[in-house]
Amino acid sequence: MHTDTERCRRAVRSRDARFDGWFYVAVTTTGIYCRPSCPVAPPKPENMTFHPSAASAQEAGFRACKRCRPDAVPGSPEWDARADLTARAVRLIADGVVDRHGVTGLAARLGYSARQVERQLTAELGAGPLALARAQRARTARLLIETTTLPMAEVAFAAGFASIRSFNDTVRTVFALPPGELRSRAARNRQAVPTGVLSLRLPFRAPLCPDNLFGHLAATAVPGVEEWRDGAYRRTLRLPYGHGTVALRPRPDYVECRLSLTDLRDLTGAIARCRRMLDLDADPEAVDELLAGDPVLAPLVAKAPGRRVPRTVDAEEFALRAVLGQQVSTAAARTHAGRLVVAHGERVVDTEGGLTHLFPSPDALAGLDPETLALPRTRRATFTSLVAALAAGEVRLDVGEDREAVRARLAALPGIGPWTVECVAMRGLGDPDAFVPTDLGLRRAAAGLGLPGTPAALVRHAERWRPWRAYAVQYLWATDDHPVNRLPA
Structure with missing residues (x-):
């Protein structure tokens, strides 16, 4: 633009x-x-x-x-929604890949040469991967300077800077203030928080309807890994340098975020994952304007504008949970996942609530005895096949992957059908156009509104909703009186 x-x-x-x-x-x-x-x-x-x-x-x-602090605005919806090289690179940089693995590591994840990635990003964004990572480090540094009392040397290290000198130079250049002055300005408005806890505000584009967003996360929460407590959705996070816990509470103008991390180098990635999970970089006005052009959806959009797609902080975790939830109720899916967590999840300490485990990684589940799963035999085979593919790297589910290629790899696994593939694309990969025409709840909602009843006919009608079909799904699902569609009491 x-x-x-x-x-x-x-x-x-x-x-x-x-x-x-x-x-x-x-x-x-x-x-x-x-x-x-x-x-x-x-x-x-x-x-x-x-x-x-x-x-x-x-x-x-x-x-x-x-x-106006332009460094604190929500990210561009273009890079969140697009699936091309530039968008995939931006999402990986936001996840901290350049800081951890350098430009060559970023290029390897994307399947291009470092020179190609540099050329493409510079052409579209006016800056290469190192400059984009530097701008992100500056934003992270400002958060730590203004919201913590950490020594500046620790702030520099946690934000990803290689030296105190580069930290000081970058902060002065980007914000025209030395780090100490930034901290003293913010200290007057800082609220007291427990030691080791970071209190942040996650901005979003208005409007935001929290009902189905937080309602879905709370209603499907896996015991020990997730919980709804005191008006906030809380969960554990598996991160590159360690782990953490996060509490997210909807406010009128922002989402309150309280993070506790075992390693502060994970701050940037943790924030990016929370933003993705809550779909905070969406452009609700663009989405709602298009969907409201369908007379059937228009009243739903007018009633509760700004619905987001509830996503995930870990696409591998979501894919495994999607298989556990095939053809069973929400409660049964939580039960299956909870048993898996107790048996194979890594224990954590949560001083502010009832979180006890990280969801087990594919590597931790690689030696799982299928007979221990209280599932039908065919679904056991599907689950273990997915675990093996994820552990071996044959299927990769992260923000830098090509969404269509991931769909094809998932569909090639035994027992992974279109419903599971599209759910993973929608909530795991963040595809704004993912669509689940075979979903029972969606078909029931469509029938109640006079939309076509068969999957093929519904797909044809949904052409007018592209490229926002995943959001149309949220509006249709919300017509059902189900706990996933409302904030817990």
Whole structure:
């Protein structure tokens, strides 16, 4: 969008928050870049330049506005929804792959050369993978500076910087303030939190309907791994450097996030995973505008706009749980998963609630005796085949994978049918156009609204909902009076 100069100028003049994260406006006379909705008086048109990413603006020599904090806006829905090389790379960088494995590691995950990845990202985002990772490190550093009392040396290490000098230089360059000044400014508004707990605000694009989002996560929660407590969804997290727990509570203007991590280097990845799980980078206005064009969906959208797709922090975990939940009730699926967790999950300590385990990894389940599973024989075979494929790396489920290739690999496994494949694509891979026409609940909702009853006819009707069919599914599912569709009391 940043190349449509006139449209960008109109958005800046009207201070339209809908475009925050879609592009950034830099002011040549001040050397500052802002979000489109910045409350400061709009600059003259001839002094504006537009950038597709914060990293691009920083690479061009601009620093972040202290008033509107463009580094804190929700991510661009384009990179969240798209499935091409650039979008996959951006999602992997957000997950910390460059910090852990470098540009060559990022390129290897994507199946391209480092030069190809560098060229593609620079062409589309105005910055290469190192610059994008640097901008992300700056955002992480600011979070730690402003929300913790950690020594600056520990902040620099946790944010991914190789030295104190590069940490100081980056913070000064990006925010035009030294780290100590950033902390002293934030200290006046900081709320006291328990030692070792990070308290953050996760922004989103309004509107956001929390009912089915948090309702689904709470109603399907696996005992010991997830829980609903004191108005918050809590769960354990398996992360690259260790593990953690998170509590997420919906607020009118943000999602309150409380993180406890065994290794602070996991902060960036943990935040990215929580945002993905809650689908916070979606553009609800674009989704709802298209879906409301169908007279059948229009009343549903008007009643509860801003529905998100409840996703997951771990796609491998979700795929395993999807197989356990084939053709059984929500309660039965939780029971099966809970038994698996007790038998094979890694124990954790939770001082603030009732979380006890991490969900077992495919490696931990590789030696599982199928006879110990209280499942039909065919589903036992499906489960163990999926475990083996995940453990061997024959099927990879992460944000950098090609979604169609993953669909094909999953479908090739015995007992993995279209329903499971599309559920994994929707909630595990974050495909906004995933669709489950054979789902019983969806077909029941469709019939009640006068939509076609057969899967083939429903698929044809749903062509008008593309590329947001996963969101149409949420609106249709929400017509049922089921716990997944409402916040717990």
